[in-house]
Amino acid sequence: MAEHKGVMVFGEQKKGKIHKVTYELLGKACELAAKLDEQVYCCVVGPSGIQVDELIFRGADKVFYVTDDDLFELPEVLTYAKNIVRVIEDVKPEICLFGATSFGRSLAPRVAAALKCGLTADCTGLEIDAGDGKLIQIRPAFSENILAHIKSKVLPQMSTVRYKEFDEAVRDSSRKGEVKTYEPIRIADPMIEILEEIQKEEFSxxxxxxxxxxxxxxxxxxxxxxxxxxxxxxxxxxxxxxxxxxxxxxxxxxxxxxxxxxxxxxxxxxxxxxxxxxxxxxxxxxxxxxxxxxxxxxxxxxxxxxxxxxxxxxxxxxxxxxxxxxxxxx
Amino acid sequence: MRIVVLIKQVPDMEKVKFDREKGVIDRGSAGTEINPFDLNALEAAVQIKEANGAEVVALSMGPPSAENALREAIARGADKGILLSDRRFGGSDVKATATTLAAGVKKIGEFDLILAGMQTVDGDTGQVGSEVAEFLDIPHVCYVEKINEVNDEDIRVTTDIWDSVYEEKVKYPGLLTVTKDINSPRLPSFRGKMSARKAEIPVWGLEALQEYLDETMTGIKGSPTMVKRVEVPPAIKREGRVWRDSVDAGVDEFVEILVGAKVVEAR
Missing domain, CATH: 3.40.50.1220 (TPP-binding domain)
Known part of the structure; x- marks a missing residue:
């Protein structure tokens, strides 16, 4: 079995615009990768024209970019999952982080189940165990009453992380990185059809x-x-x-x-x-x-x-x- | 049409006590109930049954005592309850739980729809539903807040996801997780309670599921994650200053505090 290396962040985007949780995850990923002396990866799945440079400025050493102008227009969770699974199988990261947004929380379990790895939900803390170099995933449970410290026995160690929990990565426009693009995988019969996007109020x-x-x-x-x-x-x-x-x-x-x-x-x-x-x-x-x-x-x-x-x-x-x-x- | 509803028995969160010093949860301190979000899933299933005709099967994994939750599900309109219970299922994480539930669904046989709550109030992960769908190789939609149409081949639902609201059409068989907004669960009916009392609740252990599940796939052995430590974080220290008898003094002093904290910028 090839060795798993690197800390991968799933770069959530909608219609080409990067979700801010991605920058928070990249900030955390840089910390974790520094402790492990490994690289930071960002997997982004979406239309062409995404500002992949921005992902590099925010800390990614390598960006894995699955792109298609139509396929990722809507939150087709099965299509996204299949494409992410392929990148993870190809890159073999040691750690894999998703934002615990509504989309991330629907998507990450499908990816984890397909890869037969663990998945820790809604983390509010991530640390590297100084002893064995494993990821300690800290998350609230019991309706926010306790904090559980969780470790994964299987690689990649995968978590979803709450939005607005960590600071955004500092932007450094002199950073350099690599971009690898992938052709998308299409699902023959996605079983789900998204019929309509209903406008939602902008208030946050x-x-x-x-x-x-x-x-x-x-x-x-x-x-x-x-x-x-x-x-x-x-x-x-x-x-x-x-x-x-x-x-x-x-x-x-x-x-x-x-x-x-x-x-x-x-x-x-x-x-x-x-x-x-x-x-x-x-x-x-x-x-x-x-x-x-x-x-x-x-x-x-x-x-x-x-x-x-x-x-x-x-x-x-x-x-x-x-x-x-x-x-x-x- | 057959609808499987995934039910979890959880402690009553309003009563459960947490020992901060020892960092333990005193599960004995509270009674148990059906996970509140699962009641919405059950209600959605019963409404489909009433409108279109369906068999509603409540499926739970848990200790033998979870039989009570299944009886309650019958009292609230389910036709049947099935319990997946075995010592070897104990300590299951998300993946092992989803694998075991998926094995239970496979043993049930044909189904059109699986409904589940969007998360449980104890585990709090919200991940089991989507993983069950992946293990059964069926589509899923999370955060369903409305069922718009139930057809012979598919169901149309409204979901709040990706910072927007979408209407999606899901072909059977599929899995939906629902929010609290989807409905107001009914209380058990008298007739339902009678059926619940008489109902036989089959208990399926590892042997019963052996066609779909082996010991390495469930319980602690089948769990890729493990809880290393649990802490009950101390409550955030608060000033706790309450003006009980004088509104005016309270208003004046509190506004000065806001000025001090620069929330109110006095000129």
Missing amino acids: IADAKVVVSAGKGLKSPEDLKLIRELAEALGGVVGSSRPLVEEGFISKAHQVGYSGNRVKPKLYVACGVSGAPQHIAGMKESEMIFAINTDPSAPIFNIADYGIVGDLYEVVPKLIERINTRKDVQ
Whole structure:
């Protein structure tokens, strides 16, 4: 058996545009490869014209580029998987990293199963064991309550890694690297046909510095105006707990929680959010948490830095007024 | 039409306790339940059965006690429950679990659709569904949030993936993993509970699956990954300052804290 060498990153792209998680993975891959004294690879599957130089500037020593202008236009997971498997079988990396985006989480298991290797999901930490040189894959489990340290017995050691967990690789436009291109493999009958792309709202709560969320304490959808005003005063965006999304007050893009979006803003304001475990799993890593709730025993106060026991309909307007006054007068 | 629903029995996450000092999970501290996302998968299957006619088979891998989860699945509308249980299945990771479940599906025989939750609340990987599909060599779609059409040859679904929303058509046999948005699971019915009580739940061990599975493919032996260590991370230290009696004082002092933290830029 040929030796497995190198740290490979799957370069997720959509319609030729590289997903930022790729740069985060390349940053981590450079660290790991330096410890192993090995190279960094990037496997990219997509249309022609992808900025492969950018992947090299961000740390890739070699780029393996499977290209076709039509075949990769849509998220055809089986076609992508087959092409990635071929590259991995050809290159034989020791470590292989995918972004834990929705597409990465659907794709990576197919690749791992086809290669009969292990796959560790949603890693938040990756280290090299100083003893045996193996990858230690650290991931939360049990709804974010524990951290498991996992090792693979089979090569490549494969993981999906959470988006916005690691810093992007520093760009160095003087870096040089090689590019190897591959002809695509087509599947005769893909069994799946993607019929239509339905536009989705552009809003992304994960990028916000301040999130002001409303929970069941909010009585009607019109009252979201209040939450929006506070968010604006703080230069942030509106979030929500699950019940309000279920009631149709606000779209799913705003939902914070285990089954919604995970956020880590500088400030998280919870207005009338009781703090169910499923909500807390999505925001507990915020830098500062501030809670407003009429119930002094609401669990949200247990994880808050600051809190006011009171009605959000009284507290929020007062906060807005005070913030605006403070901004104007000094 | 036959629909297989993959079910996992998990601890009730709202009650389970974690010992931070010892770094252990006290599974005994909580009751068990069907993984919440799997209830959505089951509900989707039962809705297809009601609209188009289908046999719904709930399939689970777990300890003998997981039989209860299968009875509950029957109470909620499944026609049958099958448990894959054997000491030698213990310690299975994603690949070994998916291999074992795929063997169970092969033994069931013909099927049109496999439905599963998008992830479990204990393992939290969200990977088993796609791996089962690969081992059965069938297509899969993850994160299905709506079933639009059930036809004789295919099913049309809406999925939220690749930073967009797509409508996809999947030919049978195929596998779908579903989100919580797909439906609101019903409660067990009285009739369902009666059937659940009477139902025989076949238990298939390694011998029963030997045509499709050997000892090296399942359990610890069949697992390419292993958990080396588990830590219960300490909760992030919080100030924990709560104004209980004075809203005005709270508002004034908190806004000053925001000014201090430069969240509010005072001029």
